[in-house]
Amino acid sequence: MNTRNPSLSTESEPGRRTFLIGAASAALLLTGCAAQDPLAAQAKAGDNKNYIAGDGSVSEYAPENRGEPVQLGGQLYDGTSINSADWSEKVVVLNFWYASCAPCRVEAPDLEALHQDFKDQDVLFYGVNVRDTTPTAAAFERNFGITYPSFDGADGSILFALTEHVPPQAVPTTLVLDKQTRVASRILGVAEKSTLKALISSTLDESAS
Template sequence: MAGDGSVTEYAPAQQTPPVVLTGKLYDGTVISSATWAGRVVVLNFWYAACAPCRLEAPRLESLWEQFQPDGVRFYGVNIRDEEQAATAFERTFGITYPSMQDKDGGILLAMAQYVPPQAVPSTLVLDKRGRVASRILGLANQGTLKSLIVSAQAQ
């Protein structure tokens, strides 16, 4: 199942309590899931040498540009790279949304029930209450991810 492109949507009755996590952006800013209240959030787990991550990067950036005016937040969660490799990837692919550094695996561990460590890339969509509304294991299809974001906005 890991990284096979499977899509899971969680009905409100199936959703677990809100995600609680803290991360450090590459610019040093510490962010917390507590600041996301009332917003749909997209979390994308990636690393620079990941071939499918390179394929989906422009798709994610396009969706970020489309949904940013609606208050949807996008965060990358880089599970392997030092800042230099991560920022080079972001420059190469024109990524403008921020990424958290997670080399120590704290965020990945916190999300382990949704993101198997070997399933990178993976993308989670959190609803306005901070609960995981859906996930994509593996390469995200742009149209599918757009539909999942719209669905989370409607919850």
């Protein structure tokens, strides 16, 4: 069921819907190419910002417009090696974060709550920590009660594999992958709980239809 408010959405190109959360300006709507994202433009500016603020936008992609499955591999902080080839027939949520990122702290409890809501419905949650050491990441997870695992992504390999979808330093960013490991939707900035829940549910529903 579509739970989103149609007044917050606008059709851009075929098969893709982009909408803004709250009072974010419609001028920040994303286009169909990641290189044209406002966040990507900030990242390419070379001003060495530690944090590039999300614009509050959410993009959904119709199944026929999702392109190729993502291909990535990496190691979790507990030493487990994970490859996206293992995610077949699962919906996967990837959240890019680091401990000193203020918006990451805001969304952390909601991400854990959604993980609990969906963990018995073929939905996997993974964090991708883009800069922290193991002790720093572990302290964050303890403080916020995070029980799903995170990749140690400080070497940039996972960001590189997903550069089309996640502009460099655009943290937090959250991706929802469909059961063919294609990007079904993306949130730039804080993942508002009801919005992310709707995106996950929508991806599950299409898989069941």
